Structure formats: C-alpha cells, structure tokens
Amino acid sequence: MFYWVMKRIFLGPVLGLLFRPWVKGLDNVPAEGPAIIASNHLSFSDSIFMPLMVSRPVVFLAKAEYFTGTGLKGRLTALFFRLTNQLPMDRSGGAASAASLDAGMEVLRGGGLLGIYPEGTRSPDGRLYRGKVGVARLALEAGVPVIPVAMIGTDKVQPIGKRLPNIRRIGMIFGEPLDFSRYYGEAEDRLVQRKVTDEIMFELMRLSGQEYVDEYAAVVKLRLAGKQPEPESGGEGGASATG
Template sequence: MKTFVLGPVLKTLFRPWVKGLDNVPAQGAAILASNHLSFSDSIFMPLMVPRPVVFLAKSEYFTGKGIKGRLTATFFRLTNQLPMDRSGGAASARSLDAGMDVLKNGSLLGIYPEGTRSPDSRLYRGKVGVARLALQARVPVIPVAMIGTDKVQPIGKRMPNIRRIGMIFGEPLDFSRYYGMEDDRLIQRSVTDEIMYELMRLSGQEYVDEYAAVVKLRLAGKATGVPEDGPAGAGPAAPGSV
C-alpha cells in the first residue's frame, strides 16, 4: 500500500530527508525505537525504510464505531500495525507478546518507548517494555529520531501542514551484555535510559525525566499514576498513542 499509493504522493508533498538509513539491517530482526511527535510518525518512518516495519498501535484505533471507526481500523491493518492494550498488567503483557512474535519471525518492530505522543515536542521518560523485548528477543535496537513531524501534524490537528520532515537512524545499540537478565528491573531501566539518551542526542530534544502520559493527565486536570512497567509504546502509537 505505502509503495504504490501513499509513497509517491507523500514523498512529493513532504520531501522527507533521511540520515543513517544504512544502520537498518538488510535482514534479520531488530527494534526501531523512535521518539514520538505526531500521529504521522508511523506513516513517514516506514515509508523510508526499504523493509516492512510492523508497529504496535493502541487498541482503540481498531475498535472505533461507525464508518470512521471502520475506516481507521482498516487503515491501521493495511499499514502493518497490531493492536496494543496499554492498560497495563496482563493485557499489556499479551500485547508485548505480539511484538515478540514479530521479532521471532525476523522482522522489524517499531516502538515508541515514550508510550504516547509528546504533549509539547520534548522527549519524555521511556517505558521499560522496549528493554524487555530487546533482551528477550536478543535483537539490536536502532534509535530513530523523527524531525519536524510535530509541525506537520500537531496533536488535535486533523489536516496536516505541508512542510519538509526528516528522520535520523542511529547506530544499532547492542545490549548483549545484559542477555539473561531481562527480568531485572534495574537492567530494564538502564537499557531503556540508554535508548532514550540516544534519542535525545539524535533529535536534539529537551529531555524530561517524567512519563508523557502523566504530564498529559496533569494538563487535563486528572489524577496521575502511570505504572513503571507499562507498555513500551504504541505506535500509531504507532501511529501513535494519544
């Protein structure tokens, strides 16, 4: 779909630039861990990767009602996205199992460690699900910095602004020194923080040592409290989370 329909149109309109694409392995499993600025991140990033990228998307995108809900669900299925339950506990664990299946099949898995789109274009604390997946599947993590997508489609804006966007694929992160320790919470946090540091370095974003979901709840005037072991992030969340 992206190659024959969306690809040429989006490339012409938004003229995406890319650096470090050769850091994405030509074959074999890997995690593409990206910052998350916009709903459109999971459209633009796979567009530029020569291999299919499967994203974990928040489950709400697949359960909408009416014509709009059905169209949205169809779009996400056609763009290689899997529903992810972000409520925590056993439901989130089952969702991460779906990501593990993708990696066991030797494919590329896209994850947003922040778990939701940034509310203000800053980079927020990563959730440890990405570390658990990387260590359990024993695969490298490629940090990906999306640039300018928050200007193309800010949160709450349906129609995108036509402007150039970019992305930087960093060098693969090797966590083999931690293999066999994937259940250690300190190791999970260390791995996740290393990934977030690379995303901060590549993107140039200001880092905030707080969960984006907590900040969104606070901005909405609601009580906070997001579990440390929450899901790794849904793309849309991939596209993204909300």
C-alpha cells in the first residue's frame, strides 16, 4: 500500500506529463469490494500505466521467474516486483499453476482488486491471443465480476526487447463488469472455464480492436524462436502479469 501511494504521488504526474494517457470507462471499476481486472498484454509497461489510473491498489500475478533471479540484477528485479504489488505465478500449467492461483484467491477473499493478463504472456505481434482459463477459475471460485481492460498503444511505447520507452501517448478502455454468476458452482468444469475465458477474450477483442488468434501466445513465441512447442506449453491453467 505504501509503495502504491508513493507511486501515485510521484510517478503518476511524471508519466502523465510524458505519455498523456487517455482513459475511458474508469467508473466501471468498483469503488470497493473484490474484482478481477483482466487486460490484454502488449508491453511490460502495461503493469505500470494501468494501476496509476485506478484509485485502488491493483495486485498482479507475475511470472515466477522474475522472483528467482540471481545476482544483483536478479535481486533488484525481484524487489521491484514485490514493491509493485506483484505476486509470483507459475505458468507451466497443471498443479503448479493451480497452486499459484491460490495467491490470487487470497487477494480476492480479502476484498482486493486482482490484475490478470489472461493471455499469460505479452503478445508477440500486437494481436490478441487465446486466453488461459485461470482467470475463469478465479472469477467463479471467488464469485467476483471481471472488468475487461484494453491497453492501447503501449506496444509502441515499449516494444518487446526495448528497455528505454518511446515517448508517445497511450490509452486504456475499462469495459463494463462481466457477471458470471450463472456459472457459480461450476468452477471445476473445464467446458465452463473455457466458455467464461472466451467471453472475456471476446470483450477484450471488442474493446481493443485487435485481431484475435485462437492460439496461445506462448506457443507462437516458441515457434518464432525456432523451438518446437511441447504439447503442454500452452498451459491452460496459468495467467500472468507480464512476460
């Protein structure tokens, strides 16, 4: 909480002056009570810009590798992610991902806002990719609404592989809360998980205007790197803040 307050006081005005973010639908974020904020994922900086616009702290799930680095750089990276309200998330799928989602559940049970990128990793080419079902499991088990958020232009500010950002305007659109109460009690049903996740991804596609690809972004990244994706590399259960 302390870091979030300091970030809004000091970092917020600087980023606001440089990048002049425009925002629509911010009143769709509830003033109190638990909710999931599900966003498309174009850039590492998504997790910096979006929380600055929300009047409540947003806790993100981030890939576990950011918390386990060695050496000075690894320790500083882990410290940064902890200070910015991010929790480690195992994205390998199966039991590991399910266990990691427990941390997100605790945030929701405590009445907080949980930020998730259902694609599980940044888009490799600006398109919107298939969502992982972890977001659906959390929404159904916790009984909370999902607020879809479309980040606009952040991939131009900080493309993958670029450390220093380009100074240009970015935007974000907060959609109306999605109510999945009709599925409460069916959180373990894989067909229901996929249906809920697909509904969330449809809203993200509608809000962002991105082309949708019915394939996992992680699989596409492996292919682009010249690697052969393993059958489980899509990792149905995961969801992540950045990667």
